[in-house]
Amino acid sequence: MKNTAQPLLEEYQLGSLTLKNRVVMASLTRGRATNPGLVPSPLMAQYYAQRASAGLILSEGTWMSPKAIGFINVPGIYTQQQIEGWKLVTKAVHDKGGLIFSQLGHIGAASHPDFLGGELPAGPSAINPQTRSFTPEGFKDTLTPRELTIPEIKQTVQDYKQAAQNAKEAGFDGIEIHAIVGMLIPQFLSLATNHRTDEYGGRIENRARIVFEILDAVIEVWDSTRVAIKFSPVALSNVGIITPDHETIPMFQYILQKLNTYHLAYLHIVGPAEDLTGTPVEALQDNYFSHFRRHYTGRLMANLGFTQESGNEILKNGTADLVSFGAPFIANPDLVERFRHHLPLSAGNRDTYYSGGETGYTDYPEAPLPSHNTPGSVFH
Numbered sequence: 001m002k003n004t005a006q007p008l009l010e011e012y013q014l015g016s017l018t019l020k021n022r023v024v025m026a027s028l029t030r031g032r033a034t035n036p037g038l039v040p041s042p043l044m045a046q047y048y049a050q051r052a053s054a055g056l057i058l059s060e061g062t063w064m065s066p067k068a069i070g071f072i073n074v075p076g077i078y079t080q081q082q083i084e085g086w087k088l089v090t091k092a093v094h095d096k097g098g099l100i101f102s103q104l105g106h107i108g109a110a111s112h113p114d115f116l117g118g119e120l121p122a123g124p125s126a127i128n129p130q131t132r133s134f135t136p137e138g139f140k141d142t143l144t145p146r147e148l149t150i151p152e153i154k155q156t157v158q159d160y161k162q163a164a165q166n167a168k169e170a171g172f173d174g175i176e177i178h179a180i181v182g183m184l185i186p187q188f189l190s191l192a193t194n195h196r197t198d199e200y201g202g203r204i205e206n207r208a209r210i211v212f213e214i215l216d217a218v219i220e221v222w223d224s225t226r227v228a229i230k231f232s233p234v235a236l237s238n239v240g241i242i243t244p245d246h247e248t249i250p251m252f253q254y255i256l257q258k259l260n261t262y263h264l265a266y267l268h269i270v271g272p273a274e275d276l277t278g279t280p281v282e283a284l285q286d287n288y289f290s291h292f293r294r295h296y297t298g299r300l301m302a303n304l305g306f307t308q309e310s311g312n313e314i315l316k317n318g319t320a321d322l323v324s325f326g327a328p329f330i331a332n333p334d335l336v337e338r339f340r341h342h343l344p345l346s347a348g349n350r351d352t353y354y355s356g357g358e359t360g361y362t363d364y365p366e367a368p369l370p371s372h373n374t375p376g377s378v379f380h
């Protein structure tokens, strides 16, 4: 139904899936898979079910193979035990009338030997991404990784396909490929971390090749309308040496042009966190999402720093089809209801973002709803 005041609350048809609204819960790593097998727990099922009023939930970034690991207590989706754990999550969300995609991630060069049995992590080139890995012993600086061989790249693509199959078995409604800065895919895209001289390095088409090999592999398992990808083209800080370069805009131009032929569920784009003036992507400063809107013909999901007001606005002016909210979902499990009733949002406690068991995870209460009899209540 049309909701001219709040398009965020409108029902939305995403291929064959009917979303109750256009408020998407973005992926949030919460570090609650605190068991050696990195298996999703009943506590995680409870957490996701509490947030099932979102039009669509995107799972936390989830390791698609043991080689993908690089952050403490993040769940995987490569063992049968993990698949069984995820079944609890997907059932809990479906029982509450929600929908959930699995976000499949690989951290590549930004991992640490502590996660890999003492072996060096591997990336597109033997170049230290100069970021930090959150290990069981706390944050550690990344090291110079090994360069992936071509057979290893092909195996990684096959591992994505297997993980996509596992997500299907676990009862997810679709998958999102995790390609924001910090992960393996942007390490291939970036001039700073990809110095390869083979078909995965050099010109734009080569550096972007892995994106399309992964998409081609996973759409053998899922209909393309159940597959999405999330990029952060202009992440500027806290991401080591990967920052936008003079080829970022043409690189995404190429990616968008090719993605137009894929008929994906949606393209998920993270916006700029900082002013782009004086950077190689300055041209996107005043027309960021409309740039992607213009060059991408499929559904666009916008992210980063949206509020009820700016989320409604970007849908109203047609620049995006869906809006995702990350941090606001941490302390507001009932975010959609708060938008509906114009209730204030609670702030999450950063100390329990990545640890703390149920504290700061499943103990954030829903806001009391205004009584129907209260004069002046606003219902939309």
Ligand SMILES: Cc1cc2nc3c(=O)[nH]c(=O)nc-3n(C[C@H](O)[C@H](O)[C@H](O)COP(=O)(O)O)c2cc1C
Residues within 6 Å of the ligand: 026, 027, 028, 029, 030, 060, 061, 062, 103, 178, 180, 230, 270, 303, 304, 305, 306, 324, 325, 326, 327, 328, 353, 354
């Ligand atoms: C605690 C935390 C964990 C996150 N984990 C992930 C993740 O696993 N995968 C991902 O794509 N983004 C992750 N993000 C980024 C969010 O999905 C989102 O892009 C970002 O928070 C911006 O949206 P917001 O301003 O609505 O929070 C995380 C963000 C936070 C705050």
